[in-house]
Structure formats: structure tokens, C-alpha cells
Amino acid sequence: MKHYSIAAILALLAASPARASIGETIDGLFAASTGWFVALIFANLPGTSIPWIVGWLVIGAVVFTLYFGFVQFRSFGHALALVRGKYTDPKDAGEVSHFQALATALSGTVGLGNIAGVAVAVSIGGAGATFWMILAGILGMATKFTECTLGVKYRNEYPDGTVSGGPMYYLDKGFRERGLPLGKFMAVLFSIFCVLGALGGGNMFQANQAASQVQSVLGVPAWITGAVLTVVVFIVIIGGIKSIARVTEKVVPIMGLGYVGVGMLILIANYDMVFWAIGEIFRGAFTDSGIVGGIVGAIIQGFRRAAFSNEAGIGSAPIAHSAVRTKEPITEGFVSLLEPLIDTVIVCTMTALVIIITQQLMIDAETGRYILNDAGGVATVGDVAPGVPLTSAAFGSAFGWAPYALSVAVILFAFSTMITWSYYGMKGWTYIVGEGKTKEMIFKLIFCFFVFVGAVSSLGSVLDFSDAALFAMGVVNVIGLYLLMPIVKRELKSYMDRLESGEIKAFK
Amino acid sequence: MTEIYLIAVDGSDASQRALSYTAERAKAAGAKVVLAHVLEWSPYSFLTQEELAERHARRKQEVARAESTVLGPMQSILSEQGLAAESVVRYGHVTETLCDIAKEVDATQIVIGRMGQSGLTARLFGSVAGSLAQVAPVPCTIVP
Numbered sequence: 001m002k003h004y005s006i007a008a009i010l011a012l013l014a015a016s017p018a019r020a021s022i023g024e025t026i027d028g029l030f031a032a033s034t035g036w037f038v039a040l041i042f043a044n045l046p047g048t049s050i051p052w053i054v055g056w057l058v059i060g061a062v063v064f065t066l067y068f069g070f071v072q073f074r075s076f077g078h079a080l081a082l083v084r085g086k087y088t089d090p091k092d093a094g095e096v097s098h099f100q101a102l103a104t105a106l107s108g109t110v111g112l113g114n115i116a117g118v119a120v121a122v123s124i125g126g127a128g129a130t131f132w133m134i135l136a137g138i139l140g141m142a143t144k145f146t147e148c149t150l151g152v153k154y155r156n157e158y159p160d161g162t163v164s165g166g167p168m169y170y171l172d173k174g175f176r177e178r179g180l181p182l183g184k185f186m187a188v189l190f191s192i193f194c195v196l197g198a199l200g201g202g203n204m205f206q207a208n209q210a211a212s213q214v215q216s217v218l219g220v221p222a223w224i225t226g227a228v229l230t231v232v233v234f235i236v237i238i239g240g241i242k243s244i245a246r247v248t249e250k251v252v253p254i255m256g257l258g259y260v261g262v263g264m265l266i267l268i269a270n271y272d273m274v275f276w277a278i279g280e281i282f283r284g285a286f287t288d289s290g291i292v293g294g295i296v297g298a299i300i301q302g303f304r305r306a307a308f309s310n311e312a313g314i315g316s317a318p319i320a321h322s323a324v325r326t327k328e329p330i331t332e333g334f335v336s337l338l339e340p341l342i343d344t345v346i347v348c349t350m351t352a353l354v355i356i357i358t359q360q361l362m363i364d365a366e367t368g369r370y371i372l373n374d375a376g377g378v379a380t381v382g383d384v385a386p387g388v389p390l391t392s393a394a395f396g397s398a399f400g401w402a403p404y405a406l407s408v409a410v411i412l413f414a415f416s417t418m419i420t421w422s423y424y425g426m427k428g429w430t431y432i433v434g435e436g437k438t439k440e441m442i443f444k445l446i447f448c449f450f451v452f453v454g455a456v457s458s459l460g461s462v463l464d465f466s467d468a469a470l471f472a473m474g475v476v477n478v479i480g481l482y483l484l485m486p487i488v489k490r491e492l493k494s495y496m497d498r499l500e501s502g503e504i505k506a507f508k
Numbered sequence: 509m510t511e512i513y514l515i516a517v518d519g520s521d522a523s524q525r526a527l528s529y530t531a532e533r534a535k536a537a538g539a540k541v542v543l544a545h546v547l548e549w550s551p552y553s554f555l556t557q558e559e560l561a562e563r564h565a566r567r568k569q570e571v572a573r574a575e576s577t578v579l580g581p582m583q584s585i586l587s588e589q590g591l592a593a594e595s596v597v598r599y600g601h602v603t604e605t606l607c608d609i610a611k612e613v614d615a616t617q618i619v620i621g622r623m624g625q626s627g628l629t630a631r632l633f634g635s636v637a638g639s640l641a642q643v644a645p646v647p648c649t650i651v652p
Contacts, residue, residue: 085551090608094570094599096563097551104560161565242556249554323560423557 030453031461034468041468050296053471054303057313060478061139064146067485068492072141072337078499079334086506087331095325098335105320105336107252108202108420109343111413113309115259115406116209116387118351119394122361123386124377125301126291126370127277128284130352132302133309137344140312141337146481149333149488150174151318152326165322166424167315167477168194168431174484186476187431190315193472194428195443197316201308201466202421203447204454206414211455213388213410217403226455232415234448237422238441245419252416255409256347262405263350266398270357277356290369292376304467307474309348310340314470315477319424328504330491355394360384422447511539514615516606516640518545519578522621526651527582530619531589539616541593543582544609545574549599571597603639610646618648 042051065072081087082098121129147167154173155165168187175183207229211222235241267274285302288294311317317336324332355361362371362379373379377386384393388410395402422444429443498504515530517523534541547570555563579595586593594613598605610618622637637650 088551090600090605091598093551093605094547094549094567096555096560099552100555101560103554104557107554108557157564161568162562163564164561242558245556246559249556253554320557320560323563325564420557 027457027461030457030465034461034465037472038464038468041471042464050300053475054300054307056478057143057307057471057474058136058139058303060313060474060481061136061143064142064481064485065139068142068145068489070142071145071492072138072341075145075334075337079338081506082331082335083338087504089507092325096323098324098326098332101321101324101332102335102338103253104249104323104420105317105339106256106342107249107416108316108320108424109309109311109339109417110252110256110347111417112206112209112388112410113305114343114347115351115391115410115413116205117305117309118348119355119388119390120386121301121305122352122355122378123380123390124291125293125298126284126289126361126378127280127352127356128282128286128289128291128295128298129302129305130281130349130356131285132299133306133352134302134345134349136303136306137310137312137340137348140306140310140340140344143312143478143481144310144317144339145333145337146485146488147313147315147318147477148321148336149330149491150481150484151322152324152329152332153487153491155322163323164427166194166319166427167473167480168428169322170318170484171476171480174480174487178483178487180483186480190473190476190480191428191431193469193476194315195425195432196469197314197466197473198421198425198428199447199450200469202316202424203418203450204457205466206417206421207451207454208457209388210411210414212385213392213407216385216389217392217407223452223456226452229411229415229418229455230448230451233418233422233451236419237447238444245416248412248416248419252412255412258405259409260347260350262395262399262402263354266354266395267350267357269398273357274353277353280356281352290364290367290372291378292372306340306344306348308467308470310343311470312340313478313481314474316421316424316473319427320420328491328495330488330495333488351391354398355390358394358397360390360394360397418451511537511617512542512613512615513539514542514544514606514610514613514618516544516546516618516620516636517578517582520621520623522623522651523582524621526619526621527585529649529651531586531591534591535589541586541591542609542613542615543579543593543595544606545578545595545597546602546605546609547574547597547599548602550601567599602636603643606636606640607643607645610644615646617646618644619651620648621651 041053044050045052083102085097088097121133150170151165154170155163156169157163167190171187171190172183207226210229211225214220214225215222236244283289284298286295291297317339321332321336326332360380362381364371370378380390382393384390392403392406395406425447426440426443430440433439513530513534515526530541574597583593583595596609598609606618618640620637620640623635641648641650
């Protein structure tokens with residue numbers, strides 16, 4: 001069977017001394033230098049075993065959902081109309097459309113979080129984590145709406161017509177407008193975390209998972225994949241070879257559709273299992289299914305992965321969305337709320353369902369509880385590693401060719417996410433140190449170096465650091481969103497009034 | 509009612525032919541001339557992050573270039589012959605956008621030069637002149 005051969009390859013490679021030494025050395029260095037940061041971000045709430053940060057983004061999402069009166073449901077139809085260009089003046093053609101801003105933002109978010117992250121979530125939190133992940137995704141739509149509206153409203157437009165936007169700009173300008181102190185400080189703090197997040201989740205995590213997938217399927221050592229990825233990223237961001245990035249941008253959406261399509265085929269082929277899988281998701285969400293931490297464990301894993309995957313509240317999306325050309329910043333907010341829906345509720349759920357339906361997670365036939373492995377996760381068939389290998393094994397159990405197709409998808413997803421995040425990181429970097437050729441070059445070189453570091457490091461410390469850096473961005477960003485949300489509310493009310501009175505008209 | 513001739517131009521030799529053809533007839537008929545230049549564009553294409561940020565700047569450059577290299581010279585040719593011409597630069601699907609412009613300016617006729625593609629390319633992708641002839645809302649003259 002497929003997964004046994006994968007396991008055999010993995011075991012073989014793990015035994016090779018060269019890889020173990022490079023990987024372990026870097027991993028050790030990494031854990032030693034970033035451990036304090038990770039510990040701070042993931043510190044438990046006093047007297048509980050719940051990391052405070054997990055609640056942070058979800059509470060934010062709940063607040064925004066209530067404050068804007070369930071905007072994700074009420075304005076869903078309008079968001080679709082905007083993306084289809086119904087409210088766009090044909091004379092503005094040639095400017096960035098809502099669809100393009102959404103597509104580019106999505107290619108930064110739909111990535112390995114959807115393939116690897118979800119596998120990690122269900123292999124630690126069981127099927128029930130899926131439920132909490134979907135819930136967090138739906139709530140996160142309101143957060144995205146808030147941050148992307150602000151992103152467009154407070155972006156910088158330079159005399160030459162280029163735009164630059166993101167939390168650093170709304171933290172600075174928005175705070176000043178409301179007479180709040182520390183706007184500049186918050187903006188710089190966000191930028192620092194943005195650079196770290198770009199190097200962590202936007203770079204090392206991606207390189208790591210791409211390398212481990214190539215290793216498990218094709219048997220290519222991680223350092224080779226790492227070196228190749230480093231060179232290609234170098235060529236694109238330093239060599240300025242735009243054509244590679246452009247090709248990826250076009251292929252990635254097709255890959256995304258293909259991924260969901262193949263997932264659908266597996267669900268259709270196992271149609272008799274779909275209701276069982278949904279039952280498993282609900283059972284795991286509300287009862288103790290035997291995982292470490294019980295229900296709370298499932299909630300934590302679900303929330304954590306949703307936040308990591310759709311990045312709602314993290315503050316990365318406003319950077320991408322702020323390029324759109326619109327007179328109404330709020331319209332981009334509406335459009336952006338589709339992002340967590342597509343990313344988490346559709347793509348992530350597909351991954352989870354495929355893993356559950358193909359029964360990769362071992363369940364004790366008598367008690368119906370998960371069998372745990374030594375590491376405290378759910379034991380998997382063939383003992384494959386959590387992350388991409390688990391998703392790969394799940395798809396592979398249905399279609400023999402799927403792991404190969406998945407390898408290509410993983411590399412492309414990883415690559416496009418890295419390119420997008422190199423841009424986000426650059427925006428943070430230039431906000432701190434200022435713009436300039438040399439300064440930009442320094443960041444790009446650092447970025448390339450970390451591609452290699454990520455590829456050869458083992459998952460544990462990289463994943464922790466990635467999460468920690470991303471969540472740190474979220475801490476700063478969400479504080480800003482709380483303080484600036486009355487501005488968004490005013491925009492929302494004014495826009496809705498004008499839409500109702502017919503002042504804002506559809507062109508088509 | 510004054511006749512309004514809309515000339516679809518793209519800076520090629522074909523559009524030069526269309527221009528001189530129309531100029532003669534416009535003089536004879538006392539018609540107004542509108543020059544339309546459409547840049548192919550789809551709001552559903554995929555752009556990279558940097559392309560997004562630079563898009564507005566690029567668009568300004570592209571419009572300026574179209575005006576200075578394509579429309580400007582043509583307008584001066586027309587004005588030498590005593591004809592005043594408006595010009596329009598627009599983005600979009602070329603054929604559809606030309607039809608929209610024709611309706612907006614109340615054109616009574618559209619004139620377009622034919623590139624004369626033959627063989628496989630033309631069969632597969634069609635030509636702007638060919639598809640315009642199919643969908644134009646007003647009479648359409650194709651200048652070979």
C-alpha cells in the first residue's frame with residue numbers, strides 16, 4: 001500500500017546521518033534563539049491550559065461580527081455582486097478590479113495552511129477540530145471586512161500613482177485622526193512582527209513543508225529542494241524575473257480549483273461515508289473523543305489552524321487589498337470577507353473531510369475513541385507525519401497519482417505564498433528602515449537565506465515560530481481594529497444608506 | 509443630423525488606412541470624427557502583488573503613451589485636413605468596448621482597418637474586425 005512505501009522512504013531518509021545532523025543543528029539553534037518568543041505568545045491563561053492568544057483573534061472576530069451586525073451574512077450577496085464587477089464603472093477598466101485584489105490576496109492565503117495546517121489540526125485535535133475551524137472561519141469574515149476597509153481608506157498614494165497600504169498605515173493615520181496616542185509606535189511594532197511573520201509563516205513554514213513533501217514522495221533530500229527553492233525565489237525577488245511569478249499567479253488559482261475538485265471526487269466516491277464524517281466532526285467538537293485536552297484541545301487546534309490559514313486579524317490581507325481602485329473603501333471590505341469563506345470554509349474543510357473519510361486517523365473500534373501515538377497526537381495509518389504527508393496519504397489512498405499531483409501543488413502553493421509574503425515583509429521592512437535600493441536588497445537576501453533554513457529544519461520549532469510571529473502581528477493589528485472600528489461603522493452606514501436610496505447604482 | 513464616424517485605431521498600418529479612408533468621406537459628408545483606441549484588458553486576469561500596487565501608475569502611463577503615439581499623430585493628420593476629431597482611450601474587451609463607445613458618442617458608422625491575418629490564427633482567435641462586423645450596433649466599414 002501507498003502509505004507503507006512512503007513510511008519506508010521516510011524511515012530510510014531519517015536514518016541518513018547527513019540530513020539528521022544539518023536538520024537537527026539548525027533546529028536546535030532555532031529553538032534556542034526563538035524559544036522565549038514562542039513561549040510568550042503561547043503562554044497559557046493563568047490557571048488554565050488555554051493559550052491566551054488563541055482566544056484573542058476569536059474574541060476579536062466575535063466582537064466585529066456583533067458590532068457590524070453579522071455583516072458576513074447580510075452583505076454576502078453584495079460582496080458577490082462587487083466581485084462580478086456589477087458596481088464598477090466601465091470607464092475605470094484597466095485599474096485593479098475587486099476580483100484581482102481578491103485573487104491576489106487569496107493566492108497569498110490559500111497555501112500550505114490549507115493542506116498541511118489542517119492535517120496538523122486534525123491529527124492533534126481529531127475530527128472535531130474541523131467544526132471549530134469552520135466556525136472561526138465564518139467569524140473571521142467580519143475581521144477581514146474591518147481590516148481591509150481600513151487598509152484601503154488609509155493607504156498611501158504616491159505622486160507616481162503607486163499605492164502602499166496595510167495596518168502600519170491605518171494604525172498611524174487612523175490613530176492620528178481619532179486623536180489617539182502611540183499610533184506610530186503600534187505601526188512600527190506591527191512592521192517588526194510583519195517582517196518576522198514573513199520570514200516564519202510566509203517563508204520557512206512554506207519551504208519546510210514543500211521540502212518534506214518532495215522528500216516523502218520523490219525521495220529528494222530536503223536540502224536539495226531547499227537550495228532549488230532558494231535559487232528560484234532569489235531569481236524572482238532579486239533578479240526581477242517577473243515572468244516566473246506571473247506564471248505562478250496564473251497556475252495557483254487553477255491548482256486551487258483542481259485541489260477542491262479532486263477532494264470532491266473523493267467525497268463523491270465515498271458518498272456513503274459523508275454523513276458519518278460530518279457526524280464525526282460534530283461528535284469530536286462537543287464530546288471528548290479521546291484526544292489530548294478533550295474538547296478544549298479540539299477547539300484550540302481548530303481555532304489555531306483557521307487563524308493561521310485565513311489570516312483574519314493578522315493584518316496581511318489589508319496590504320494586498322489596498323491596491324484596489326475604488327471610491328468607496330468599504331466595497332473592498334465586502335469583497336475581502338469572501339476570503340476566509342473560500343480559504344477556510346471551503347478549501348480547509350475539504351482537506352479535513354478527505355482525511356476523515358479516508359480514515360487516516362486510527363479509531364479504537366470498541367470505544368470509538370482515537371488511538372494516540374507517543375507524541376500525544378492521533379495515531380495515523382502507516383504512522384505518517386502530521387502535515388503534508390498526512391494529507392498526501394489521504395489523497396493517495398483514493399488515487400495513486402494524487403501524492404505526485406499534490407507535490408506539484410504544494411511546491412506551487414508554497415512558492416506563491418513565499419512571493420506574496422516577501423512583498424508583505426518588504427512593506428514592513430521599508431516602513432521601519434525607509435525605502436531605498438540597498439535597504440530593500442538586504443531584506444531580500446535575508447528572505448532568501450531563510451528559505452533554505454526553513455527547508456532543512458524539522459517541523460516543530462519552525463511551526464511554533466511561524467505561528468508565534470503571525471499571532472504577534474494579530475495582537476497589534478486587532479488592538480488597532482478595536483480602536484478604529486467606529487470609523488468603519490460610519491463608512492458602512494453611509495454606504496448602506498446610499499445603496500438603499502439608489503445613489504450608488506449598479507452599472508450592469 | 510450630423511454624421512459621426514467612429515474610427516477604431518491601434519497604431520497599425522491598417523488603422524492608418526482606415527484613417528485616410530474616413531478622412532476623405534468625412535470631409536465630403538461634413539461628418540464629425542471620433543478616434544477610439546481600446547487596450548485589451550480583463551478585470552478577471554491574475555496579477556502579482558507588485559503589479560497590483562503599480563497598476564494605477566501603469567494605467568496612467570499606458571493612456572499617456574496611447575495619446576502621444578497613436579491618437580495625437582492621427583489627430584494632427586486630421587486637423588491638417590481641417591477636421592476636428594475627439595479621441596477616446598478605454599480598457600476592456602476590444603470589440604465590446606468599441607460597441608459601447610459607438611453607442612455613447614452616437615456614432616452613425618464604425619470604420620476599422622483589417623489586419624489581414626489569415627490561416628490558423630484567424631480561425632482560432634478570430635479578428636477584431638471580423639467580430640466587430642458581427643456585433644456592431646451601427647453600419648461597420650472594414651478597410652482592407
